[in-house]
Amino acid sequence: MFNLFNLTLKLNGFPVEKAKAEFDTILKIPEEQYPNFIENKKNEIVAYHLKYNPYYRNLVGKSTFENWNDLPVLTKKDLQQPLQERLSKGYTEKTVFINKTSGSSGDPFVFAKDKEAHAITWASIIYRFGWYGVDFNKSYQARFYGIPLDFIGYRKERLKDILSKRFRFPIFDLSDKILEEILSKFKTSKFDYINGYTSSIVLFGKYLKERNIVLTDICPTLKVCMVTSEMLFDEDKVLLEKYLGIPIVNEYGASELDLIAFQNTDGYWQINAETLFVEILNDNNQPVPNGTEGKIVITSLFNKAHPFIRYEIGDIGVLDEKSTSKKPILKKLIGRTNDVAILPSGKKSPGLTFYYVTKSIIEDDGNVKEFIIRQTKIDSFEIDYVSSVALTLEQIQEIEKAIAKYLEPNLHFTYNRKEILKRTKRGKLKQFESLL
Known part of the structure; x- marks a missing residue:
């Protein structure tokens, strides 16, 4: 099988094989050694940025640290400076992966990941989607996402879709006429899975309900649906499972980081503890016990180009009491702090x-x-x-x-x-x- 997806990443300079090997090594670390692995990665990434990132050193106010909880909690406002000023020494805008956040929290900003960090993000995504039999090189995705409407941006995204084995349904207009066109596409395409914004997929689910159509009756190749970016309410999940005819998987991620939590096959939101360290903090930026709600604060353990250390993502959540260091569980995502x-x-x-x-x-x-x-x-x-x-x-x-x-x-x-x-x-x- 021609692995077009992996090849595309490689051609863009992302060391996929190396990242996958490193990710597999992390997965094999036994539970009892995991707290040690996390501590070492946290210390390593902070030491790196204190040494090579003047911007982060300035935020911390010194070049060494003794206590993790004394490190500043970064917000998007802290990072709304020209990207060049935020990059670590040795990295330039030409040698990193650059993207910008969606601004759904009201504070969009441009961010960077070094190519190794971006490759390990993909290793993490590929691994989690693999729980449901999705293979990015082979599986065909029905994608419910936005798309840039300017000519160049639009063409670029369409090309990315072809290379990534996906067909995109732009979601700015979801009138019945458009939903009918979407349904026709499912009749003639062998989609393996659906991925996209919760509200758009729920709207499509309601359209199917009105017509009493179960999607797998007309597109039997469908296996699973991943919803993202917006809250999935229990009754919507029930509706989707009934009218799409497939399991609904809830994902929670952030473009500047990685998948943060992904519903595992037991139905729990398993936090990504391979590439991220997730904390729940109170208003004084102190950790709260598992089972208590607080601000979600995340450290990217691999991004050397740009510091995401104790980064407050703008959401409120609760860690499950049964969380372990290797397998933390997000019990509840309550919503955004600014809402x-x-x-x-x-x-x-x-x-x-x-x-x-x-x-x-x-x-x-x-x-x-x-x-x-x-x-x-x-x-x-x-x-x-x-x-x-x-x-x-x-x-x-x-x-x-x-x-x-x-x-x-x-x-x-x-x-x-x-x-x-x-x-x-x-x-x-x-x-x-x-x-x-």
Whole structure:
């Protein structure tokens, strides 16, 4: 078999074979030796950046460190400086892999990985997808992602799709007409798996439900679906499993790092402890016990070109009590730290709570396809929604009653029925947003 995917990485200067061998060695480290491996990698990467990265040394304020918890926690704001200033000595913009974050957290920035670090990221992704029989060199992917709309960007992504054995469905317009075209493509293509943004795949699942179609009946080669980048709610997972006819796997990643957690075959969100070190910290940047929620803070153990050391990704989560050093489990991902609603009573509530409560009422009859919630004032919210018919007064009263019960009373809502919802440049749907 011609391994086009591996060849493409190699031609771009990524040492795939070497990275895969190193990754396999890490996998073989026994559980009892794993805490040692992690400690050594943490110390090694910090020592490297303190020696070779003036930008990081300046952030730390000295060239040595004694205590891990004394190291600064970096945010995206800390890293919004010209890339050239952030690179370690010996690396230039020509010799590294450069990309930019999607900006879904409101703080996009350009980042770099050295080629070895990028290759080991791919080794980690290939390994995890392999749990479900997906082989990047052979398996054909149906991809629900955004795509740049400028001519060069568009052509570049389309070429990447061909080289990576995937067919992309752009997701900026998911009207019934477009969903019908997507369905036709599944009828004539031997897709092995689906990968893409949760909200778009859920919308396609609802389209299938309305027509009482199970996707594997028309595309029997499908094995699995990986959803990413947005929250997957339990009832949506049930819907997708029923109407796609395949297992739904939840992934959580960040372009500047790697896959952070990936649902394993036992159904747990297994954290990537091979290339990353994940901590849960309180507001004073101190570690919290497993089972307690806090900020997710991540160290990239292999990236020498650019420091991602104790990097606060902007999400809140909980590590499972049964986590081990080799196999940490993410018990819960609560949402982004900047998507918190502040209410008149002073109560703070994750914005997704609003979304969740509203969702439980608004989607009962399948009329509402999608919606987003915006907080415009301390007591005022707007709900934009796409539906076949407008919400009734009864439904609106039900929503407001439920929100008063779960959150607090006397909040004001405006409802805007839309043809389509505005997504980010990458095609993500921001389910809740605070404009305060």
